[in-house]
Amino acid sequence: MSPIDPVLLFFILGLTAGLLRSELRMPAAVYDLVSMLLLLTIGLKGGVELARQPFADLALQAVAVVAMGLLLPLVAFPVLRYLGRLPRADAASIAAHYGSVSVATYAVAVAYFTRQQVPYEAHMPFLLALLEIPAIVVGVLLARGISRDMRIGVVAHEVFLGKSIVLLIGGLFIGWAAGSDGLAPVKPLFFDLFKGVLALFLLEMGIITASQFGSLRKCGPFLLVFGIAMPLFSSVVGMLLGYALGLSPGGVAMLAILAASASYIAVPAAMRISVPQANPTLSLAASLGVTFPFNVLVGIPLYHAMTVRFLGSG
Amino acid sequence: MSPIDPVLLFFILGLTAGLLRSELRMPAAVYDLVSMLLLLTIGLKGGVELARQPFADLALQAVAVVAMGLLLPLVAFPVLRYLGRLPRADAASIAAHYGSVSVATYAVAVAYFTRQQVPYEAHMPFLLALLEIPAIVVGVLLARGISRDMRIGVVAHEVFLGKSIVLLIGGLFIGWAAGSDGLAPVKPLFFDLFKGVLALFLLEMGIITASQFGSLRKCGPFLLVFGIAMPLFSSVVGMLLGYALGLSPGGVAMLAILAASASYIAVPAAMRISVPQANPTLSLAASLGVTFPFNVLVGIPLYHAMTVRFLGSG
């Protein structure tokens, strides 16, 4: 087996093409298709498993991860505000990005765990969907002092009915309702092609990541350090929570990865509408330019190794 | 097995997202791709079978369904004109929609029959292609009195060389020429992914259907009733014709479904050019807003049950 997952090679190809200023670019419609497929697949896979879980377990896990989603931005905010000397709106917005999750990072982790044959709780996408939202609420509240015009209805609409949440929750629902056998006829598209579609997606993510490096340079070293230190911290929080919830080793590592990941789809969209003062360049440079490549190239195996060691010693 | 086909869950997801005014929307290019794939697949499947049918049988069936395609709009027109008090052009246009067929409804029926393991004449797409056109001719003739500028050449071009007909007939031709073995190398794309592609298509169809509900409200109750009563009537016509043609039970039910379905691609395009006075909002509200969801959610199993009962008693 090659030392590196081929889907990551596609990410590296995109990154290289972007850095070399190749004209390679995925049409917006294709990017939309590919992300639709990923979100639906992840939802479907999680939904199938959801039906098999006892309700009490689910409810406990749900409350716990929502609490984590509320906590992480509260930790990140003062660091960004006082250590990073960022304006309040920017600190709040970036904190929200890091309290939420990245579906793409989760997808790469799924590919990694499949390759390593590490089992994990298959209803993880349910927790993923839950984790997307609380940090947005905290972020908006943290920025509130300066936001004159709250437009709560608009923000709630943007958050709960944004593309990514609808597809993820819709997929969960369909998977739950149809069950594994029911999904059989749509598996060739959603399940068999999953890794290939992820490869295409990561190709474009590489190009997008490369385009963030320019703005990263202007942002100074603080965001670079934060973009690596914060996920390291969050992964420990996620790992401890997974352990406390009694998840399997794979599940503990997966929750560490979710905690460590930073949103770059749902949160930016919500922040743009609800905290317009926040400069999207800063948060995207950190989450897309630093944390995403760090997590997919280094973080996922690292958090996994850390969990194995922790559980071994624990 | 879950009680509802998963592809219908995608339709319901789209419908829900649309009604909640989610920003979920499929890019036009993706919609085009997905409908291209569906049309080609349906054509290919039918074409393979076409080669195996005795020519005399085919010719008889062809004449019979064309006659049905000419008859149905002639029945619908007076109902729309005098009962519904619609302007002549609108009555003619809606009649043409209901005399023609819906490829998406047929695709859902294929998924349903596969799930229920009901066999049917596999050259059905040939009849589907034939049924698309006669109703358009009748519709144009019915509206003629008011159409000053016939542009027959333009309309014929629009009808016979429109995207959907070319892909359907092209697929039939390729399937016929290549045969089942010849198609083997393209099966992974066109055949294995069929249900998944149909799921994506129905997701967008749900969104489109939801957008028709608004205009439906303005149109009043007549179209709502017509949009359900007309397919019920047509399904009986289709069923009797299928029986008279000596089709298998599955084939009889399939012809009932084809008869009951209302066009929303080929006919609207042709009517827009040839009967411009007709208001497309009316015909689409009926065919997309009422008949399509009715047929895929209720009609298909209903027409099937009706056929089983009729043939059992017959």
Added chain:
Amino acid sequence: MSPIDPVLLFFILGLTAGLLRSELRMPAAVYDLVSMLLLLTIGLKGGVELARQPFADLALQAVAVVAMGLLLPLVAFPVLRYLGRLPRADAASIAAHYGSVSVATYAVAVAYFTRQQVPYEAHMPFLLALLEIPAIVVGVLLARGISRDMRIGVVAHEVFLGKSIVLLIGGLFIGWAAGSDGLAPVKPLFFDLFKGVLALFLLEMGIITASQFGSLRKCGPFLLVFGIAMPLFSSVVGMLLGYALGLSPGGVAMLAILAASASYIAVPAAMRISVPQANPTLSLAASLGVTFPFNVLVGIPLYHAMTVRFLGSG
């Protein structure tokens, strides 16, 4: 087995639709997706094999095909300039098209060889990638006398970092790094769907080819003759070179096909920037309107038969 490959039937469908002026057209985003998939797949397949080849063999073959890529336009140029009486820039540009290669022609040849179960050197895409570029350099140099503003940097960027080269070389690299087993998870998308994707691509190529027939009529008979005679000549050069390199019979035929193919993606893009005086209508009418359909419909089996006969007698 049907006498004609089904992917060619898609080409013929597109050609027919185009000649009948059907409104059938693939959205640009879908065309981009389909060509991305083809280029990546061809690259991946070749890359896997590359790792298995001894370096010395590869180096020798690389030098030989580059030499052929430099030679062919030098043969074509005087013919175009003096026999065809074309302006210098046009002669240089067309010569570059015919010295380079067509990935689509190669893809059709792969489908043909798979069907005929003819084995060939699987690292052929490596030679394909190498062959794209040298003819461009020769073309630019041949036209140079009139080009005031060379913009060498821009041209080099366009050539080496254009979409098609980046995807082909990127695919080669990923295939080489991941190996056959490593690629297993992405095979359903890139390998299983290959023929289906090629079918879609050829459908659009048929439409594009039909649109070239108009300009071909204006260009006069010289280009028509050249568009068939030149690939016949090149195929003999390619065949002899493959024989001299000691390739397998399939490999010899494949090199004949590569030599005979004329670029219509990488070279037009490069010529447009570096030799703006050249009229793109002429070169595309020849390479797309004559040589591409000739090669896929007649040339591939012809060059294969010629090779079999030559090697049999040799």
Added chain:
Amino acid sequence: MTGTPRKLLTIVTEAALEGLLVKDFESLGARGYTITDARGKGSRGRRDAAWDENRNIRIEILCDAVVAEAIARHLEATYYEHYGMVLYVGEVLVRRAEKF
């Protein structure tokens, strides 16, 4: 900028008409046109879905006043009543005016 005045006629209408309109323009004397895909809203409701029947196009034609008038009149007579269509004209300066 120096240049010759010409009319810039812009038409926003249903995508289904593209084929017909393009033929009309040529016969009415337009030397070219530029089309982009669009969505929008007007008196005939929202037109912004993915499917064919609900797409708009936005057409621009650079031409002289006579051709602009001819095209506008023709479109008014032929399509205005039954199709979603908006049409307006602005003044622009062009170089190489003989081209338009």
Added chain:
Amino acid sequence: MTGTPRKLLTIVTEAALEGLLVKDFESLGARGYTITDARGKGSRGRRDAAWDENRNIRIEILCDAVVAEAIARHLEATYYEHYGMVLYVGEVLVRRAEKF
């Protein structure tokens, strides 16, 4: 061409605002609008990637001077400071002026 003068207000801004803006336009008196997808560059950098957060839209509104002024003022007050946005107004002639 003969016609009635109207304003053509063009706005280039972030795609994320489409939903909000469309509601604003209606409440401010616009009778319609036309939107095309766009990419570009301005004071807030390049906006040309495939992903949602980096797409632009180009909006056109035909209206009278009063509505144009109202929309321009509202956009300035609400979005100018924090969003990539460019806005300009031209003069055009329309037929059937009562429509705008």
Added chain:
Amino acid sequence: MTGTPRKLLTIVTEAALEGLLVKDFESLGARGYTITDARGKGSRGRRDAAWDENRNIRIEILCDAVVAEAIARHLEATYYEHYGMVLYVGEVLVRRAEKF
């Protein structure tokens, strides 16, 4: 609407030139641009197929008269002869004129 007059330069040309033109605009003093994908017809025939070499783009640049003149002259000298290209200028009013 009140505002400062500026030029709106519109260019319709081959998509293959996008990369080159964008560099030119910056060096000639444009502070921004907006691009949409387009298709069309002109003296060099129809340009409306799916493939790269046959796509058009439509570029808009808001700028002052000096920059508009400079860009127009440069494009005429460099591209007019050999590329499909149409270029025209209109007058518009902008707010925050210092931006352009």
